[in-house]
Amino acid sequence: MANSFYFFFYFTDLIPIIFLVALNRRLRRNNIQFWILFLFYFIYSLLNNIVLILLPRPPLLEEAFYYRIFTIIEFSVISYFFYGISHIRILKRFILFLSLAGLIFFLVRFTLFKSNDALGSLEITIVSIQIIIYSLFYLFEQIQEPRNFLIYNTTEFWFVTGVLIYFSGTFFIFIYTKDYLANNDDFAQLYNIINSSLYLVKNLLVTIGLLVSNKSIGINNKDNDLFA
Amino acid sequence: MLLLQISSTDSPVSLVLFFGTVGMLALTIGLIVFIIFHQRKVIRYQMQLQRLEQEQQKMLLNASIKLQEEERQRIAADLHDDAGPLLATARLYLNENLVNQDKTTQLQSIYNAKQIIDDTIQLIRNISHSLMPPTLKNFGLESAVNDLFQKISGSGSMNASCRFHDYRDRLHPDHELIIFRVIQELVNNILKHSKASFIHLTQNLGGNKLYIRLHHDGKGITQADFEKLNKSNVGLGLKNIQSRLKLLHGRIFFEKDMSQTYYKITIEIPKSEEIIGD
Numbered sequence: 001m002a003n004s005f006y007f008f009f010y011f012t013d014l015i016p017i018i019f020l021v022a023l024n025r026r027l028r029r030n031n032i033q034f035w036i037l038f039l040f041y042f043i044y045s046l047l048n049n050i051v052l053i054l055l056p057r058p059p060l061l062e063e064a065f066y067y068r069i070f071t072i073i074e075f076s077v078i079s080y081f082f083y084g085i086s087h088i089r090i091l092k093r094f095i096l097f098l099s100l101a102g103l104i105f106f107l108v109r110f111t112l113f114k115s116n117d118a119l120g121s122l123e124i125t126i127v128s129i130q131i132i133i134y135s136l137f138y139l140f141e142q143i144q145e146p147r148n149f150l151i152y153n154t155t156e157f158w159f160v161t162g163v164l165i166y167f168s169g170t171f172f173i174f175i176y177t178k179d180y181l182a183n184n185d186d187f188a189q190l191y192n193i194i195n196s197s198l199y200l201v202k203n204l205l206v207t208i209g210l211l212v213s214n215k216s217i218g219i220n221n222k223d224n225d226l227f228a
Numbered sequence: 229m230l231l232l233q234i235s236s237t238d239s240p241v242s243l244v245l246f247f248g249t250v251g252m253l254a255l256t257i258g259l260i261v262f263i264i265f266h267q268r269k270v271i272r273y274q275m276q277l278q279r280l281e282q283e284q285q286k287m288l289l290n291a292s293i294k295l296q297e298e299e300r301q302r303i304a305a306d307l308h309d310d311a312g313p314l315l316a317t318a319r320l321y322l323n324e325n326l327v328n329q330d331k332t333t334q335l336q337s338i339y340n341a342k343q344i345i346d347d348t349i350q351l352i353r354n355i356s357h358s359l360m361p362p363t364l365k366n367f368g369l370e371s372a373v374n375d376l377f378q379k380i381s382g383s384g385s386m387n388a389s390c391r392f393h394d395y396r397d398r399l400h401p402d403h404e405l406i407i408f409r410v411i412q413e414l415v416n417n418i419l420k421h422s423k424a425s426f427i428h429l430t431q432n433l434g435g436n437k438l439y440i441r442l443h444h445d446g447k448g449i450t451q452a453d454f455e456k457l458n459k460s461n462v463g464l465g466l467k468n469i470q471s472r473l474k475l476l477h478g479r480i481f482f483e484k485d486m487s488q489t490y491y492k493i494t495i496e497i498p499k500s501e502e503i504i505g506d
Contacts, residue, residue: 001437005290034391136259143267143270146267146270146274149268149272150458151263151264151268152264164256164260165256167250167254168252169255169256170249171248171252172244172245172249172252173245183240187241190246
């Protein structure tokens with residue numbers, strides 16, 4: 001029952017989906033590429049969560065496929081997003097290089113190596129580290145080349161904040177899932193609490209990002225925002 | 229409930245998880261807040277710099293326009309007060325009644341009119357030369373500056389000399405004109421304000437830079453005075469000098485010599501620069 005309660009949080013993907021659809025005219029007009037990306041990511045995330053709810057807990061090795069594929073797709077989408085919003089060439093190249101290296105590693109590990117870790121704890125940890133690094137790059141870029149006086153008036157800021165909070169908060173949880181999730185009920189409960197609440201926070205922050213006004217006064221006043 | 233759970237368990241893993249997660253979240257939120265405030269500070273500072281630069285540009289432009297108008301007024305005054313009366317006098321000598329005069333009187337009138345017209349031609353030539361000295365265009369900066377200093381010495385007001393140590397290759401004519409105007413302006417300022425008895429100009433090359441140094445024994449200004457005058461609404465000539473030198477990426481320094489006997493002005497210009505705005 002308690003576990004069922006946490007499943008509710010996985011449906012919070014609906015919140016950004018609803019706003020993406022409701023505001024589709026404005027968002028699509030300004031940046032259709034990222035609108036499609038966001039929509040795909042949240043719909044896929046929702047469908048994946050529905051599938052995972054139906055699967056037994058703790059996850060079995062046979063279900064590793066769903067977890068690993070989701071990790072790879074999530075990583076690809078978020079990396080592409082960071083690549084798209086970065087304006088400093090050297091950072092863009094670094095993101096591209098790291099992302100490609102990560103993807104190759106995941107695919108090789110997924111296809112060639114048999115693991116007894118159903119959740120893909122190592123992959124998720126690496127993804128978390130990389131996304132935290134990309135978020136730091138973004139924040140560094142905002143200091144080096146500030147484009148907006150009110151940074152929190154941009155959609156990308158809220159998206160970056162959301163994923164940064166989610167991946168930094170769940171970092172330690174994901175490290176220990178391999179050894180403790182199957183055998184330790186206390187750990188499992190802790191995992192559910194932390195993961196689901198931060199998941200909700202992430203989705204709420206992204207939704208705020210979709211709603212913010214894009215008319216902030218900046219220095220350059222061009223390319224200020226994803227959906228400007 | 230979460231805290232009870234963690235404190236009641238013996239497992240150190242739960243403690244690590246809890247504190248690790250809280251620590252990471254605290255760091256993340258702290259970092260984001262710091263970035264927001266720092267970035268606003270940076271933008272505010274950059275906007276302030278932009279504003280100051282715009283004000284400086286506006287002041288330089290106003291100075292330039294004012295100086296242009298003063299120059300035009302001076303030319304107009306020269307023409308009106310000098311050339312005008314001369315030509316009017318020549319006209320008096322050449323009126324219709326001349327045909328009724330005897331030959332001697334006619335010849336005398338024609339001769340006087342010719343003298344006056346010659347003087348007028350010379351006057352207009354002088355005005356034209358002061359606007360654009362032909363020596364500069366035809367013979368270069370060294371000759372034009374030599375000419376200028378000879379005229380000053382010739383007037384008897386002060387002892388002026390110049391020496392070009394290394395000016396084998398002429399600069400671009402536009403560069404030479406700008407440098408000549410700067411030297412003209414500096415010399416005019418020295419003549420007007422310093423009460424100097426001598427002025428000496430030297431030219432050197434140092435690396436890829438051209439150095440022009442002006443020494444005089446009158447009352448001069450230091451770099452601090454120059455900066456102060458530049459920021460204020462007075463000192464139009466100095467602003468003009470600075471804006472001209474800026475076109476050449478040049479710099480100017482005002483200082484008192486170490487022996488405290490004379491003032492030195494150093495102009496430093498990179499040799500191979502394009503003029504800004506070309």
